[in-house]
Amino acid sequence: SQQGEEDPQALSIQEGENATMNCSYKTSINNLQWYRQNSGRGLVHLILIRSNEREKHSGRLRVTLDTSKKSSSLLITASRAADTASYFCATDRGSTLGRLYFGRGTQLTVWP
């Protein structure tokens, strides 16, 4: 079964605007990861945040994690048309075996 939910399921913005996507999960975790998927392609890892971290940055990406609320957010600043893709959060459900459980994803469309 899916681990959680992303909100919103679809997001449409203009270039230059910020995009915020949220993710909720249900179990304990060691870490939470965000992945990006271009249409019909494989997934690319974006960022990993550990359960003892609250915020992490990587370039234009900012991820927060609230383990008390079992939620995370991904912020993409100054979006570009090339950021158009589906974004998924994934958790390990507390396992260290490499298995990932994905949320439903947010389809982000950035208009030029």
Next chain:
Amino acid sequence: GAVVSQHPSWVICKSGTSVKIECRSLDFQATTMFWYRQFPKQSLMLMATSNEGSKATYEQGVEKDKFLINHASLTLSTLTVTSAHPEDSSFYICSRGGLEETQYFGPGTRLLVL
């Protein structure tokens, strides 16, 4: 460059036939690989953990006799969809571990069963 490849990238088959999908780790030996399936506009669902030299570990609800997984070498895992039916049509993606607890994903295989 890509570190995980899949073959074929797409396949069309008749109902009742079996289809084999290969997943290769190109730059690193992988004792463990993972198989996911994804329906259109939906999320990835973990199907099973492929273990080199031993049986695969299947997620709850995944039919192991339907989806045969073989991990015969440290760089190759195969997923065979046996007696495929139209409801097996999906996007199948494999992955292997990367830095820390991240995963490198293959480009996926699109299966269409007629």
